[in-house]
Amino acid sequence: MTKKDDVLILGSGIAALQLASLLNKHLNVRIITKEKLRTANSYLAQGGIAAAIGEHDHPVKHIADTLEAGSYHNNRETVEKIIKAAPDLIKFISEQGAVFDKNQDGELLLGMEGAHSEKRIVHGGGDATGKNVVEFLLSTLKDNVTIEENIFAYQLLLNSEKRCIGVKAKAADGTIKKYYSRNTIIATGGCGQLFTYTSNALTVSGDGIAMAYLAGAEVADMEFIQFHPTLLYVNGKTKGLISEAVRGEGAILVTEDGIPIMEGVHPLKDLGPRHVVSQKIYEYLKNGHKVFLDISNIENFTKRFPSITTICEENGIQLSEGRIPVAPGSHFLMGGIKTDLFGRTSINGLFAIGEAACTGLHGANRLASNSLLEGLYMGKKLSTYLNQSTTDVVFETEPTSGYPFVDKVVLPPVQQIKDSMMERVGIVRNEVNLKKQKAWLDTFKSCQLNDLGTYSAEEITTIFMLIISRLITEAALERTESRGGHYRSDYPMEDNQQWLRKTITHKNSWGMETNHEHIETALAT
Template sequence: MMKNDDVLILGSGIAALQLSSLLNKDLNVRILTKEKMRTANSYLAQGGIAAAVGTDDHPSKHVADTLEAGRYHNNREAVEEIINAAPGLIKFIAEQGSVFDKNQNGELLLGMEGAHSEKRIVHGGGDATGKNMVEFLITTLKDNITIEENVFAYELLLNAEKRCIGVKAKMPDGTIKNYYSRNTILATGGCGQLFTYTSNAHTVSGDGIAMAYIAGAEVTDMEFIQFHPTLLYLNGETKGLISEAVRGEGAILVTEDGTRIMEGVHPQKDLAPRHVVSQKIYEYLKNGHNVFLDIRNIENFSQRFPSITAICDENGLQLSDGKIPVAPGSHFLMGGIKTDLSGRTSINGLYAIGEAACTGLHGANRLASNSLLEGLYMGEKLSSWLNTAVNEDYPRLEAARPYTPYEKVSLPTKQEIKNSMMERVGIVRNEVNLKKQKTWLDTFNIHQIDDLKAYSFDEMTKIFMLVIASLITDSALKRTESRGGHFRSDYPMEDDQHWLKKSIIHKNSWGMGSNHEHVETALAT
């Protein structure tokens, strides 16, 4: 009989790889990926990693910017701990290899991004920071780590004590395989593919969060979704991310006639927090205008932003015109599986890190380039926990559960889910559209599903998308205010009296689609 893994990791982004690279060599570690190792949002990340390493900067400034961007919904303890750790994390990596861009004196080059008060964005390869980091971390993986690609994990295995003891997965040939582990880590990313327009990798559809919710883990803050203001937008489709660093270097958002759309909207104009910029671009697009990034102020654009230049070239856009057509799309989920700062969830033996987790760092809206930072921090913190944990064996016996034969439910297409979410639960929300979406989602009866093994990869993905769509819609309907990435046109103002520091917690107590929610005050004020 195969030994239990000590650590089983689902996902291959920066949080997963940071964790893997720092685990003790005597631990048996297995990484499962839905597709390939490099198919992850982290690999696509352009902007960089935020850290107060400049001579005029200080972590207290970074904390203040994070709280402001998060509209004070953040867990302040998490913010302070992660932000204060940032300079040390950057220094450690910089000493290990040539990951970050430096000047001729060997000093880190620092960029500016929206809602930051100082230049503090450490980047690599110009606008290929995520790729640089992932490739670097892959080189640090030790031989105690087994990697299996193209494995679709679809169910968490729980024993009679409700402890997570591994996952159930479907293999490429359709066979079912159980992976048993003393410690199971979800590092599966967010849920960007629930919306028509997104910067996310095509695999990022909320699988890990849905699995955790179905198993009974607490999930929180699902209404807070960041829409990146500037995705390359051609012929009605988004083609890739245009980093916020472009505006940090001086690009200006304009209409076809040159009108500057952020004038008079926010004191930081084009560098306003992302939800403000996204809402304004969306408003102009809905009114029939086109919106562009005017990049004529940026010298040597192709050298500073080689990845963006390549995306534009691949799509036939001539940068010599000096304008890049843009539209907002889903980019980052601030919510997710509720965890502490070591990644522990409400289920014993189950952990979550990276975008799949909600530590409270981001609050209602993530500050630019804080996400790779969080992944590095959580990977390191969880490695410390697991390296010193007592790894006892647990019986492989899964908890018995009733089984009732059923017919497979009919499912919508992925595009129908995406379009309905974008239109009704996207950048601008209201009660009428949210209730309409809730009614539509309820028609698919996913609560009737008892076992996913009869479903294909594609069908499983759609079921998980429907679970996540329901959580987002329910949360957005419940929060009767606007805050950060959650904007209600019928409740356009922040309501500190009723909602400040309060989170909506979802916990599934029975059935695939059951949704029990409550509101709880945040841990830290």
């Protein structure tokens, strides 16, 4: 008899671990992760978690800030529910242990970040919030949770009813494995590695979103990519994130001559919305200037930001000089697999949470420190659903017909994908470059029509990168306005009449409708 799990979770970030930690002990839960358990974006997160818990704060203010940052493309109901739940989510974790930073009176320390109207950012370990929360969640996992590392899931398994019943994956030695489950959860993160410069972990290349898309799930808002303004920039390469909290503590962006670059650009200056700050830095860099974060007025910088200090020292930056060289890079995907607030997708049995999902919380641009909040909320919400679920699942006999469909395709170098996406579909976009990128991506249309199992894990990742690149490019080409993380120099203004409430969705636009006739299903028990 083939073993089946009650819950199969792909990914090991905060959303995944929050879910696993809250599932009932009678459920058999399995977590599989592409590489090591602690290589997720969540573990690297320097920023904190936003919650309206300050004396002068209120969820209404947090909601207003979220909507404004999202250029009012957000799903308001989603925003209200998640933001209102934030204080209790923070309180629950805070009461379990020393996860978050507190003052001498035992009160949570609250920081300020860009586009927030109040100090409401809770941090852990200064700039090690993600690590602190992940370690806490790992410590709460029960013995019904099994974790397998270095397992690369690459294909969803569907039965004849088009219900997801598991995944096909590759082990580190190339062996193909099948995992069957009554409920499959994609929590694989976004797609930051599609771009030359990024703050994301090396594993974050859109795998889960591509898998869901190929299986027929609806994907939405892929044009909205948030570029973080301040990545450490050394010798033409980005070396890590310089948290927005540094600007929240008073650092300002300057040129090599010490000229502040955000003066007169936005009322919030250096703490303006991320797309505004990123575009301004990008503009200076394109014109041959260098841009630095001037940290000279921040007291005890090395104690306040130990992780950033380590990154800088490892890359030869002398913090005593008071300047950190920076450049913008891809940071967060507002779009993803379209879900409701339980994480349910358009495919029965398939769920998505965390950055891989598009709930509508972030709109066109994520408000700083709302992402870990969303992960905690969605993990908890989905746990309540699965703890009560009693759905019967049909596991069917594997069909004899199927792959391969076409010959293997010669794939481009990964660096070529990253560089072309950064140049043509990056911070500043226009019709000419978008059409050029689309035409190039079209030459690889047939690559996903193979049996992906005949490719190596690295090649499958490349195929997924091409698929996600095309989804982003097509959406960016279609949205003829600028909004949030999507900036078009040929359409520089928001068009509220045509685009405010319009969501661009994708579903099998690469001709994969026939794939359901051939996709493998689980062996009969």
